[in-house]
Amino acid sequence: MRVTILPDRRVEEMEPSTVAEVLKRLGLHSDAYLVVRDEEILTRDVRLRAEDAVDVIPVISGGSCAA
Amino acid sequence: MRCIKCRKPANVEVRRHRSAFCAGCYPGWFRDQIERAVSHDKMFTRDQKVLVAVSGGKDSLALWHALHQLGYQVDGMYIRLGIAEYSRRSQAKSEAFAEKHGLTLHQVDLEGDEGFKVPDLAHERDGKPCASCGTVKRYHFNKLAADLGYSVVATGHNLDDEAATLFGNVVHWQTDYLGRQGPVLESTHPKLVRKVKPLYRLAERDTAAYAVIERIDYILEECPMAKGAKSLEYKDLLNRLEETQPGAKHRFLVGFLKQGRQAVKGAEPVTLRECANCGQPTTAEVCAYCRMVERGKRRKALRA
Numbered sequence: 001m002r003v004t005i006l007p008d009r010r011v012e013e014m015e016p017s018t019v020a021e022v023l024k025r026l027g028l029h030s031d032a033y034l035v036v037r038d039e040e041i042l043t044r045d046v047r048l049r050a051e052d053a054v055d056v057i058p059v060i061s062g063g064s065c066a067a
Numbered sequence: 068m069r070c071i072k073c074r075k076p077a078n079v080e081v082r083r084h085r086s087a088f089c090a091g092c093y094p095g096w097f098r099d100q101i102e103r104a105v106s107h108d109k110m111f112t113r114d115q116k117v118l119v120a121v122s123g124g125k126d127s128l129a130l131w132h133a134l135h136q137l138g139y140q141v142d143g144m145y146i147r148l149g150i151a152e153y154s155r156r157s158q159a160k161s162e163a164f165a166e167k168h169g170l171t172l173h174q175v176d177l178e179g180d181e182g183f184k185v186p187d188l189a190h191e192r193d194g195k196p197c198a199s200c201g202t203v204k205r206y207h208f209n210k211l212a213a214d215l216g217y218s219v220v221a222t223g224h225n226l227d228d229e230a231a232t233l234f235g236n237v238v239h240w241q242t243d244y245l246g247r248q249g250p251v252l253e254s255t256h257p258k259l260v261r262k263v264k265p266l267y268r269l270a271e272r273d274t275a276a277y278a279v280i281e282r283i284d285y286i287l288e289e290c291p292m293a294k295g296a297k298s299l300e301y302k303d304l305l306n307r308l309e310e311t312q313p314g315a316k317h318r319f320l321v322g323f324l325k326q327g328r329q330a331v332k333g334a335e336p337v338t339l340r341e342c343a344n345c346g347q348p349t350t351a352e353v354c355a356y357c358r359m360v361e362r363g364k365r366r367k368a369l370r371a
Contacts, residue, residue, distance in 0.1 A: 007287045029306040031082075031272055034279060041078040041276055043068040043087060059275035060227070060302055061124055061289060 002053040020044035022054070032060050072096075079276045083314035090280050097277045098133045101265045108250045110263040111219045113139055118217040118260075120208045121145045121164075121172065123157030125278040125285045126223030128164050130266055132283055134221070135168060141221070142171040146207050148200065149177050149184025150292055157286045164283065173215065175207045181360070186292065188363050197296050199359055206356040210347060212260040224264040227271040230316040231301040233323055238301075246332040249324060256339040256348040270316070271302075 003012045003022060014022060019035045019042045034057045035042045048054065068077040070089035077087035088096050104110070111117050119131045121143040134141045145161045148154050158174075165172035178184050188199035212220045229248070236244045252262040266274060278285050293299065308315045341347065342354035349355065 007289075029303075029310055031270065031306045031309045032302075034272065034275055036279060039279070040090065041279055043077050043080045045068050057275065057279070057287065058289075059125070059271045060299065060306075061126070061271070061293075 001048050001050055003056060004053070005056045006058065016048050016050045016052070018044065019046045019048065019054075022048070022056070026056065028056065033058055078280070079273075081270075081273065083270070083309075083317050085313075093280055094136075094277060097129075097269065097273060098137055100269055100273075101130070101133050102137055104250065104265050104268055105263075108263070110221070110251060110265060111139070111261075115140065115218050116216070117141045118173075118208070118212045118215070118220050119143050120204065120220060120222045121161045122223070123160035123164075123286045124223070125283070126225055126228075126266060126271070126274045128160070128223075128283050128285050129274040129277045129281070130221060130223045131164070131170070132168070132281060133277070134265070135170065142173065142217075144173045144175070144208060144211055144220075146204060147174060147176045147178070148203070150186060150290065153286075153288065153291055156288070160284060160286050173211055175211060177203065177207075183360065183363055183367075187367065188359065189292075195296065196292055197298075199363075200292070202355050202359055206347065206354070209258075209260050209262075213258050217260060219261045219263055221263050221265055223266055223274070225266040225269055225271050225274055226316055226320060227302050227305070228298070229264070229267050230305055230320045231298050233320055234301045234305060235297060242331045245323075246328065249328060255336065258341070258346070259339065259348045267320070268317070 001014050001016050003014055005012065005026065012026070014025065020030065022035060023030050023033060030044055035054050036057060037052060037054045042054070068080060068087045069075065070077045070092050071086050072092040073089060075089040075091070078090045079093045080087040117134065117139055119127060119134065119141050121127045121131060123145070131141060131143055143161065143165055145158060147158060161172060185196050185200045185203060188196040190196065190198065208220050233248060236248065250264045250267040254261045305316050337350055339348045339350060342349045342357055344353050344357040347354050347356070
């Protein structure tokens with residue numbers, strides 16, 4: 001299973017697991033990331049297959065204020 | 068996990084509401100949340116012209132998209148901050164969005180119009196221009212809105228932004244800021260345009276999910292100047308809490324707005340006058356923006 005972490009596009013190969021497990025293994029908060037497969041957002045209970053490729057998209061922005 | 072509306076497989080879980088939605092039902096739920104906030108806090112009506120402060124990021128573009136879909140009169144405003152490649156990319160995203168949806172985007176060019184860029188305003192102590200960038204945005208969004216006759220400015224501040232700001236203000240006991248924090252900042256001067264935050268009950272994850280589902284092309288990269296910003300540290304702390312206590316951020320913010328804000332609100336309303344230099348509303352003789360620009364010029368001259 002191929003996991004691509006955006007925005008840097010760092011790629012990790014992982015054993016098949018659930019979306020929640022992927023984020024846990026990467027040490028990422030589920031509230032701070034979306035996991036997307038083929039442009040479709042996945043909930044944390046979805047079980048991924050060995051042939052899956054998913055993107056992990058950060059949702060947090062910072063600085064002084066949102067414009 | 069199933070969509071609570073149609074029972075199809077869900078795509079977006081909203082843990083704090085113990086809900087989940089499929090990609091078909093989610094945008095309607097998201098826009099409904101905005102509609103409720105606009106109505107609950109009496110932000111604006113469909114008869115008013117609203118100026119959305121646009122950065123090219125997910126929050127401001129999702130807000131602009133949703134308000135347009137809901138039938139509000141919304142134009143956008145983008146400030147060219149001069150943060151190198153990041154600014155060029157965010158400007159391109161904002162312009163492309165406006166063009167795709169046939170919307171008006173006003174722009175201010177900081178370097179061309181004012182003679183400086185945001186990186187020139189880096190704080191002497193921590194090297195970060197974030198606080199000054201906030202002053203620049205607040206000043207120009209207000210000035211342009213007032214000059215062009217908009218009665219209200221809407222910003223993309225979301226639940227995470229507001230909870231992080233509240234957390235920071237509590238940690239440092241900034242009671243004057245705490246008293247003013249809220250989803251609506253009323254106009255208390257003819258040149259001060261009303262400010263509203265229609266996304267304040269929606270999390271960053273909610274707006275990102277909306278942007279992905281609605282195919283909104285936004286700038287994904289973090290502002291390079293914001294790396295290591297305190298707001299990001301506070302968001303990380305609050306997300307750690309949210310992981311084990313879903314809804315903690317919402318309870319923290321909404322609880323404060325309902326019960327805490329009144330307790331710290333100053334008894335005397337702040338009196339505004341016009342800046343002796345630029346004429347914009349301020350509490351001081353010369354406004355924070357003019358003082359900041361002057362400081363920047365002095366530092367630039369010393370470096371030259």
